[in-house]
Amino acid sequence: MAKLDKLVEQARAHLEPGxxxxxxxxxxxxxKMMGQSTVRNGVMLATDRRxxxxxxxxxxxxxxxxxxxTSRRLSRARV
Incomplete structure (x- = not known):
């Protein structure tokens, strides 16, 4: 959980005020990067706006x- 918490704290800089x-x-x-397929690892945040x-x-x-x-519904799924 420490990795997730650290990434969330770093991501807060990209959020809008409030x-x-x-x-x-x-x-x-x-x-795709420079025409090549690639995978990006990180943290996905669901905020009240995006x-x-x-x-x-x-x-x-x-x-x-x-x-x-505008009409959204988030639900958590176990995988």
């Missing part, structure tokens, strides 16, 4: 943001 974290999980996503995927990089901490639909 934005609240509702849930956080360690995760990965597939993407989804934020944050990861460590050579430049510090970077993040990707995904807006949530």
């Amino acid at each position: 934005e609240q974290i509702e849930a956080a999980v360690l995760g990965a996503y597939d993407t 989804l934020v995927f944050s990861r460590r990089s050579s430049a510090g901490t970077t993040s990707s943001h995904f807006r949530m639909p």
Whole structure:
């Protein structure tokens, strides 16, 4: 749990003022970089406004943001 807590604290810098974290999980996503498929590991945050995927990089901490639909419902699943 310490790794998740540390990544969440680092990701807080990418949140908007007043934005609240509702849930956080360690995760990965597939993407393309310079035409090659790659996997990015980090933490996925569900906030009251959007989804934020944050990861460590050579430049510090970077993040990707995904807006949530206006009618949303989050649920937790066990895998």
